[in-house]
Amino acid sequence: MPAAVVLNPASSSSNPANSSVSLWAYLKPALDHIVKSSTNDPNGKAPAVDFVLYSGIHTACYNYFTSQSEASSATGSATARGKAPAGSSDIYDHLDRYFAEVCQEIALNTPDDESTLVHFLVPSFKRYSSGAQSANRLLSYVNRHYVKRAVDEDRGWLRLNDVLDSVVKTLTIEDTREKISKRLREKRAEELRRWGYVEGDSSERLARAEACSEAASSTDRIVPVASLAHRRFRTEVVEPLLLAPKSKGTSKAKHKIPKTPAGAAPYRPRGRLGRAVQHLMTAEDVEEDEKLRLISDLSHALETIGVRPDHALRKRIEKYLVAAAGAIDQKDGGDKVKAESSRS
Template structure:
């Protein structure tokens, strides 16, 4: 494992908490270490950050974000009453751009050969996700002081407008704030159920469903750091691979009669990732255990980054894995009875 980053907080006369530029310059080397640097850990675990630096970043983030939350002075009150961005949005936007750049690098390094694409994506995602979760812990004050406030201000993954749009045709003058609030709660529960949550489930399952809802949200929604990173993996790596290639053109012959196929057309995935999955499912040179491991890993990554359960590729993979598991369990039962 690479050596931990050791940066002396006192090596510069600039206080990292004085400005977003200074704070970002202080954060980025640590982020590069935990997100970008290679890891020899078989599970892709992110390398550790030196304790002194870790503590320094916590302190700098706390000082910066609490300073942003303080009431404005009389000299800056006019600016504060205007359309100036909410304090801390600059660092949050920097993080979003950073994760987008890292994910673009992952996408650019992906193999052209579809037979090896899934083999590349699964460990790449595991390593990136590990770094994202480590960054989420490192930047807990971003979540606590900026993300939480943004969610309270209706800028999170689910917004009041999402509910009002569905209610606009049925709203009456008698609709109270409590009724709208209740509909918002129902909408939230409805969305969480799409990701496997059921009322009464333990907090762990609720947290997973909410994280999936966050990563599935549009990029203008404010979400925690880990979800911000996972969402960028979806938009920069996976979604371009799910797109079907553009056709080069159509025939100009208006009255040409198409030939009737002799039999049903075979299944031909259109997107690059779908073709890679199809190859993995049918390849004779891949051991069944390895095939199941890769498909399970890819299915987990697609769920984590917010690819919805009803997406055709997710449905196809889930069906394959369910069939494979049932077949394996039947074989084990037959072998046990035979012995």
């Protein structure tokens, strides 16, 4: 696998830290190498970046964000009080557009055949997510100097407005700040619980739940680079596959089919991905171990990109995985009994 081209700032026409245009031109070849290059790694691990380029990007990002802060401070802006420099958003916007374009390309390559859709999506996501994590490490200064400050400015995945309506009717001058702060903490804890976090869990489990919450946020929220990339996989690749096809034409009431009597309705997935999952679950030409692996990997991917746990497809997958785990336990128990009987 060839390494990414190393661009030496000292030999280029302009220092990458001089402007967002120069910095982005310096970053993009490395991102293409990390996110787009094919790889023979069975786990879809992203290829490494040349050490000189990696170090150069860290230095360029640091110098760019530092110069942005100094310039804003010199003009008397609010950056001196800890707010993110306005110019820093340019690189973040470049990243968002970049991940959106990469995901749109993946979406264009999705197979029309629903029997192969899950087989395509799982490795595609693994490769893309690996690249997103590598980009997150490479662009740590974006998270540190822009994302963190933007979150401090109430522009992150959880905002004051998300809880204001629920407390505004009971606020008084004396307890306004205390009540809002308490409700924000409660709202954050409530959201993290949706993603499986329980108070007292490990720091890794907390980070996982927060990353899922970030990826589940709307595109106007500022989130770390990895969550930004995962959110775009959701909006550009998966959500279109979850949509039910639009019905053609209109039907008059007299031509409507009578409703089915009340009772347990059969599961009828509407979106392409739902139908593909249902096809895989019932396929007779796929080994059970392979089914379980694919569906388990898809479940992890849907969680990572922020598809909420109460979505119909996620609940359907969870039901399948629980049943499969029960069947495996029952089989293992039966095998154990047979083994003990044969020894006696």
